[in-house]
Amino acid sequence: MRPGNMDFDEAVPLSQRSEWSDVVPLTQDDGPNPVVPIAYKDEFRETMDYFRAIYFSDERSPRALRLTEETLRLNSGNYTVWHFRRLVLGALNHDLYQELEFIERIAEDNSKNYQLWHHRRWVAEKLGPEVAGRELGFTRRVLSLDAKHYHAWSHRQWALRALGGWEDELDYCHELLEADVFNNSAWNQRYYVVTRSPLLGGLEAMRESEVSYTIKAILANPANESSWRYLKGLYKDDKESWISDPSVSSVCLNVLSRTDCFHGFALSTLLDLLCDGLRPTNEHRDSVRALANEEPDTNLAYLVCTILGRVDPIRANYWAWRKSKITVAAM
Amino acid sequence: MSSTSSSQMGQLVADKHVRYILMAEKKKESLESVVMDHLRMNGAYWGLTTLDLLDKLGTVSEDEVVSWIMTCQHESGGFAGNTGHDPHILYTLSAVQILALFDKINILDVGKVSSYVAGLQNEDGSFSGDMWGEIDTRFSYIAICCLSLLKCLDKINVEKAVEYIVSCKNLDGGFGCTPGAESHAGQIFCCVGALAITGSLHHVDKDLLGWWLCERQTKTGGLNGRPEKLPDVCYSWWVLSSLIMIDRVHWIDKAKLAKFILDCQDLDNGGISDRPEDAVDIFHTYFGVAGLSLLEYPGVKAIDPAYALPVDVINRIIFTKNDC
Numbered sequence: 001m002r003p004g005n006m007d008f009d010e011a012v013p014l015s016q017r018s019e020w021s022d023v024v025p026l027t028q029d030d031g032p033n034p035v036v037p038i039a040y041k042d043e044f045r046e047t048m049d050y051f052r053a054i055y056f057s058d059e060r061s062p063r064a065l066r067l068t069e070e071t072l073r074l075n076s077g078n079y080t081v082w083h084f085r086r087l088v089l090g091a092l093n094h095d096l097y098q099e100l101e102f103i104e105r106i107a108e109d110n111s112k113n114y115q116l117w118h119h120r121r122w123v124a125e126k127l128g129p130e131v132a133g134r135e136l137g138f139t140r141r142v143l144s145l146d147a148k149h150y151h152a153w154s155h156r157q158w159a160l161r162a163l164g165g166w167e168d169e170l171d172y173c174h175e176l177l178e179a180d181v182f183n184n185s186a187w188n189q190r191y192y193v194v195t196r197s198p199l200l201g202g203l204e205a206m207r208e209s210e211v212s213y214t215i216k217a218i219l220a221n222p223a224n225e226s227s228w229r230y231l232k233g234l235y236k237d238d239k240e241s242w243i244s245d246p247s248v249s250s251v252c253l254n255v256l257s258r259t260d261c262f263h264g265f266a267l268s269t270l271l272d273l274l275c276d277g278l279r280p281t282n283e284h285r286d287s288v289r290a291l292a293n294e295e296p297d298t299n300l301a302y303l304v305c306t307i308l309g310r311v312d313p314i315r316a317n318y319w320a321w322r323k324s325k326i327t328v329a330a331m
Numbered sequence: 332m333s334s335t336s337s338s339q340m341g342q343l344v345a346d347k348h349v350r351y352i353l354m355a356e357k358k359k360e361s362l363e364s365v366v367m368d369h370l371r372m373n374g375a376y377w378g379l380t381t382l383d384l385l386d387k388l389g390t391v392s393e394d395e396v397v398s399w400i401m402t403c404q405h406e407s408g409g410f411a412g413n414t415g416h417d418p419h420i421l422y423t424l425s426a427v428q429i430l431a432l433f434d435k436i437n438i439l440d441v442g443k444v445s446s447y448v449a450g451l452q453n454e455d456g457s458f459s460g461d462m463w464g465e466i467d468t469r470f471s472y473i474a475i476c477c478l479s480l481l482k483c484l485d486k487i488n489v490e491k492a493v494e495y496i497v498s499c500k501n502l503d504g505g506f507g508c509t510p511g512a513e514s515h516a517g518q519i520f521c522c523v524g525a526l527a528i529t530g531s532l533h534h535v536d537k538d539l540l541g542w543w544l545c546e547r548q549t550k551t552g553g554l555n556g557r558p559e560k561l562p563d564v565c566y567s568w569w570v571l572s573s574l575i576m577i578d579r580v581h582w583i584d585k586a587k588l589a590k591f592i593l594d595c596q597d598l599d600n601g602g603i604s605d606r607p608e609d610a611v612d613i614f615h616t617y618f619g620v621a622g623l624s625l626l627e628y629p630g631v632k633a634i635d636p637a638y639a640l641p642v643d644v645i646n647r648i649i650f651t652k653n654d655c
Contacts, residue, residue, distance in 0.1 A: 048368075056415075075369075077370070078368070078369045079412070079416070080415075118460075122464075150513070150515060154507075154509065157511055158509070182559040184513065188514070225558040229502075233502035314552075314583075315584075317581050317584075318542065318545050321581075321582065
């Protein structure tokens with residue numbers, strides 16, 4: 001919620017602008033005994049005083065529109081100013097394409113506020129499917145600065161749903177994952193596209209290609225929580241396929257055989273498989289035993305839990321609980 | 332809190348935090364205060380709840396706070412972030428929560444406030460923040476929490492509200508702001524809190540979500556809000572309260588978390604920051620103290636994980652008869 005970078009040396013104070021000479025600015029009424037008296041910088045105080053004047057007189061004029069812009073540049077988090085701006089936009093029947101540009105200017109300074117994004121959605125909704133490309137372009141620019149920007153992703157998902165533009169979305173996810181395979185937002189978006197795009201066949205139809213994609217990502221970076229979770233998510237509600245897909249168990253074995261990486265996610269995935277009914281082979285047993293430090297467990301799933309308690313000690317209690325839940329069947 | 336003594340892990344400088352909060356209210360020429368003007372109601376809730384948790388609510392003037400709060404109420408029944416601003420569900424909850432701290436909910440026209448909140452429910456069960464229609468599961472929690480404190484939950488369609496929240500559940504067991512949105516600890520707190528208050532926790536896959544939540548703990552002991560992000564003290568609240576509500580808090584290393592929070596204190600001037608060495612603010616001061624409360628740190632009153640108010644305040648409300 002930083003104020004905008006207005007150059008105060010060049011801006012003429014409102015009280016000295018002839019355009020505003022007819023308006024009496026209203027000062028903040030903090031009441032007789034202010035609970036949380038707010039400290040003000042003079043320029044900010046003046047702008048807010050003039051805003052209050054037009055807000056209370058409900059002036060919906062071009063100069064009011066300009067004043068809301070000045071106010072938002074100083075503090076884009078002020079939701080009352082955004083509200084009033086919408087009323088003024090409506091009264092003036094203002095060009096909403098220009099409004100999209102206005103929002104982009106404000107976003108340059110600080111895009112991490114709910115009000116800005118909600119305003120954007122309000123405008124885009126009025127303009128309709130013709131701005132689908134523009135909304136995807138805008139969110140892409142914001143995400144290029146912060147690829148996990150929660151508001152931008154939320155807006156992008158809304159835009160796809162409401163305005164369309166699904167064609168290149170899976171490619172876009174890939175692009176982001178190439179840049180940072182640990183980007184959980186991009187993995188989430190991938191799932192969003194695979195499950196909701198009207199152009200693809202849905203989760204089951206996409207499963208094979210997605211599994212292969214994910215396994216490649218896992219092998220490149222085995223210490224990635226997101227990719228392992230995504231892999232499991234591809235088999236949502238289908239335990240049988242999950243435990244019988246050889247590529248799933250083999251990616252675990254592959255990672256476990258490596259000495260240069262964190263084994264935790266491979267172990268926990270193997271644990272899940274065992275608990276879901278996978279019958280372990282000798283390869284599984286040897287692979288796990290190779291990591292054991294003389295731990296006495298004979299039950300394979302127990303042994304996996306013990307090792308996990310060692311390699312992921314901060315979650316020792318969780319792994320102990322997992323161990324306590326293993327039924328005899330999961331040998 | 333197990334074997335680590337508090338002298339080993341640092342101390343909670345409670346008096347300094349109290350002073351920090353009281354001073355923040357008096358600080359002049361602070362641009363930070365200026366830009367927070369429109370959400371002063373939230374700031375007041377954070378500050379006052381922290382004071383109550385440290386048993387220092389008596390250091391502020393109840394009358395001044397309460398009369399200021401009432402200047403923020405609109406004809407619609409909703410409350411604004413400050414005098415002269417528009418009403419919004421966010422500030423309506425904070426207003427009710429502050430009044431609860433002072434045991435002054437009875438000064439409200441409960442019917443009016445609850446109608447404002449109930450009127451924000453949409454057909455699909457979701458809630459808008461205000462008349463402009465922004466939808467987010469945060470607002471589902473806020474509405475449910477607020478109406479529950481006012482004992483008017485039956486004014487909304489609870490079943491549909493729950494249905495909408497459940498539609499925001501993701502494959503990792505977590506929840507996002509809208510259906511399909513990425514799981515985020517803040518949103519998870521809101522959804523789990525709402526489900527807890529409405530007695531609907533059976534919709535949560537507690538083991539799956541519990542694991543996702545305990546994976547938020549980083550090597551520093553602090554918690555992040557999503558995979559591969561930095562730890563932040565505010566997640567000490569959102570992740571921790573969620574874990575407690577689903578009865579899985581023993582899955583994190585509590586001692587390490589407590590140490591992380593304590594390391595985020597400004598030991599000289601009071602206040603708590605998002606992570607060690609950063610600047611403090613009221614928001615993180617509240618979440619740090621609330622997190623320590625959930626960790627049962629000595630000298631901090633117990634806080635209710637769903638309502639985010641001291642347990643004695645909630646008990647008082649539960650045991651008071653009230654007509655809606």
